[in-house]
Amino acid sequence: MNRIVAYACLALSMSLVGSYVALSKPLVAALPVFLLAWLRFGIGGAAMLHWLKRPADEAPLTSQTRRLLFLESFFGNFLFSICMLFGVSMSSAVAAGVVMATIPAAVAVMSWAFLGERIGLRTWTAVGCAVVGVTLVSLSKTDLLAHESVGLAANLLPKNGLWGTFLLLGAVLCEAAYAVIGKKLVGALGPKRITALINLWGFALVTPLGLWAAWQFDFSSVGDTSWILLVFYSLAASVWTVWLWMTGLKTIPASQAGVFTVFLPVSAAAVGVVFLDESFSGLQALAFGIALMGAVLATLPSKHQ
Secondary structure: OOHHHHHHHHHHHHHHHHHHHHHHHHHHHHOOHHHHHHHHHHHHHHHOHHHOOOOOOOOOOOHHHHHHHHHHHHHHHHHHHHHHHHHHHHOOHHHHHHHHOOHHHHHHHHHHHHHOOOOOHHHHHHHHHHHHHHHHHHHHOOOOOOOOOHHHHHOOOOOOHHHHHHHHHHHHHHHHHHHHHHHHHOOOOOHHHHHHHHHHHHHHHHHHHHHHHHHOOOHHHOOHHHHHHHHHHHHHHHHHHHHHHHHHHOOOOHHHHHHHHHHHHHHHHHHHHHHOOOOOOHHHHHHHHHHHHHHHHHHOOOOOO
């Protein structure tokens, strides 16, 4: 695949993740977290049932590939969704963005530690730009708007900023593990089948908790807008972002791809400005420039590529 196309896939994937992280704020105000996660996997799975079938030119699953699929779903789908949704529900959008700013560094370190990828000075500089840029974005923007309602009341944990920060840190580690494990998977399976299989695992893992939450929830309390937002969230989180990320990873090293997670909090901030009536300041413009400079540094060709 052309590297430019691969870069575009990675950037678009993380931009979509950022958009649904931001828009999950009103969703967790309308639906309990476990029910929201369960519906997300269910809707996403229904949309890509035809992706589960093994292509004729693809080898049968080995025991190692099965383990990697489970771990990819456990960390990247199940735990990330739970940590992110609970973390967002208990923290401000500013805190969420600051914590998510550490994802590029976490991916680079894990790629070095577990994949043996060489991390050059330019990549580390790009990681630094990403962290500085998205941190400035987060510190300069206001909280995402959300109305308190039955959804938050039905969640298990109290609204607590410290707990929210710890959970968001957990989401960062899960996202880093997702990038590293995904690099191993794309050598054995196609992006579409990986997307469908890890979503199926995520649905299986969260089903007991989802059924428990659904049993005591009043579905009539959810408005039409929330249901429409849920469909977008489900397709973006379960289908589009995973397929785009795996497609890009087939060509780009995981440590370099991790820099593109800069688009996650940047797009979350953009959603806040465009759709949630947040302000856009000069500091935010500077932050976007620094963050995008990091992405440019990551994508320039070098003799090691």
